[in-house]
Amino acid sequence: xxxxxxxxxxxxxxxxxxxxxxxxxxxxxxxxxxxxxxxxxxxxxxxxxxxxxxxxxxxxxxxxxxxxxxxxxxxxxxxxxxxxxxxxxxxxxxxxxxxxxxxxxxxxxxxxxxxxxxxxxxxxxxxxxxxxxxxxxxxxxxxxxxxxxxxxxxxxxxxxxxxxxxxxxxxxxxxxxxxxxxxxxxxxxxxxxxxxxxxxxxxxxxxxxxxxxxxxxxxxxxxxxxxxxxxxxxxxxxxxxxxxxxxxxxxxxxxxxxxxxxxxxxxxxxxxxxxxxxxxxxxxxxxxxxxxxxxxxxxxxxxxxxxxxxxxxxxxxxxxxxxxxxxxxxxxxxxxxxxxxxxxxxxxxxxxxxxxxxxxxxxxxxxxxxxxxxxxxxxxxxxxxxxxxxxxxxxxxx
Numbered sequence: 001x002x003x004x005x006x007x008x009x010x011x012x013x014x015x016x017x018x019x020x021x022x023x024x025x026x027x028x029x030x031x032x033x034x035x036x037x038x039x040x041x042x043x044x045x046x047x048x049x050x051x052x053x054x055x056x057x058x059x060x061x062x063x064x065x066x067x068x069x070x071x072x073x074x075x076x077x078x079x080x081x082x083x084x085x086x087x088x089x090x091x092x093x094x095x096x097x098x099x100x101x102x103x104x105x106x107x108x109x110x111x112x113x114x115x116x117x118x119x120x121x122x123x124x125x126x127x128x129x130x131x132x133x134x135x136x137x138x139x140x141x142x143x144x145x146x147x148x149x150x151x152x153x154x155x156x157x158x159x160x161x162x163x164x165x166x167x168x169x170x171x172x173x174x175x176x177x178x179x180x181x182x183x184x185x186x187x188x189x190x191x192x193x194x195x196x197x198x199x200x201x202x203x204x205x206x207x208x209x210x211x212x213x214x215x216x217x218x219x220x221x222x223x224x225x226x227x228x229x230x231x232x233x234x235x236x237x238x239x240x241x242x243x244x245x246x247x248x249x250x251x252x253x254x255x256x257x258x259x260x261x262x263x264x265x266x267x268x269x270x271x272x273x274x275x276x277x278x279x280x281x282x283x284x285x286x287x288x289x290x291x292x293x294x295x296x297x298x299x300x301x302x303x304x305x306x307x308x309x310x311x312x313x314x315x316x317x318x319x320x321x322x323x324x325x326x327x328x329x330x331x332x333x334x335x336x337x338x339x340x341x342x343x344x345x346x347x348x349x350x351x352x353x354x355x356x357x358x359x360x361x362x363x364x365x366x367x368x369x370x371x372x373x374x375x376x377x378x379x380x381x382x383x384x385x386x387x388x389x390x391x392x393x394x395x396x397x398x
Contacts, residue, residue, distance in 0.1 A: 153208030
């Protein structure tokens with residue numbers, strides 16, 4: 001019994017020894033696997049770090065490329081004078097100016113009333129002969145029409161008698177005749193001459209006939225009579241108009257008309273021609289039907305282009321306080337990369353210049369900063385230059 005117990009104890013001890021050996025052998029492989037895993041993890045981290053370094057290097061190269069691209073955007077366009085002319089680019093040298101807005105308004109040509117004369121008889125008469133026709137351009141003193149009148153015949157007779165009597169009395173002198181007779185003869189001839197002037201005959205003609213002549217140069221625009229017609233005093237035989245100066249009535253809103261000052265320069269546009277004028281009268285009444293106000297312009301009718309009743313365009317300068325400011329035509333301004341720029345001429349081409357803009361007056365925009373007097377800027381063809389500038393930025397050949 002005792003020997004069996006010892007045998008069992010021996011077996012247990014052997015098994016325990018074998019288990020301990022097995023545990024030592026199992027732990028060694030686990031330590032090796034762990035080391036291998038650790039080494040693999042470190043290599044993975046190194047690989048990721050290298051990848052990040054490569055990415056950083058690529059990003060730096062990209063940033064350098066962007067900086068280079070920005071440098072390229074700032075570079076001017078190299079263009080010769082011939083290329084600029086072929087592209088339709090026109091430059092203008094900047095100088096301070098007094099800005100004023102130019103308004104465009106419809107206008108109607110009128111006769112200059114101060115240069116218009118109605119040729120009328122002052123007594124009843126019969127038209128005997130016409131010496132001028134409608135549309136004729138005549139000089140001062142030109143005979144226009146001859147009439148006949150009983151009243152004129154009587155006035156002519158009275159004038160002849162009075163002049164003959166005065167001629168005799170004045171030849172004798174005051175010492176040979178009484179003072180009363182001398183005075184009566186002098187007064188009679190003066191009255192006869194005044195009556196002739198009142199009739200408009202001036203002593204011309206005879207047998208009751210008298211002629212009316214042109215009092216000034218002008219064109220006949222009306223002749224409402226026929227030969228043989230009996231006309232009454234005040235009946236218009238001719239309308240004589242001096243067309244060298246005409247009026248243009250420009251129609252504006254009352255608010256705008258009040259901004260136009262007398263003496264302001266104006267321009268009349270007719271059939272492509274531009275005629276200079278001057279405002280002579282400001283509106284003081286608004287038309288009830290159209291609610292328009294009239295501004296009258298006096299125009300030199302150069303080339304006989306303007307005639308009564310014609311419709312034209314009137315350009316009026318308003319505003320402006322006389323202050324000298326630096327400004328560019330509004331069409332010279334373009335948007336480039338979100339900035340307002342103009343193109344300034346350089347020694348070898350043009351360059352975009354960012355500017356600060358102010359008020360817009362008429363067709364000009366005030367420039368607050370970016371340009372100086374004497375700079376030559378593109379006032380025409382700015383959009384063509386903008387297109388070329390954008391192409392040069394992306395490296396596209398022309």
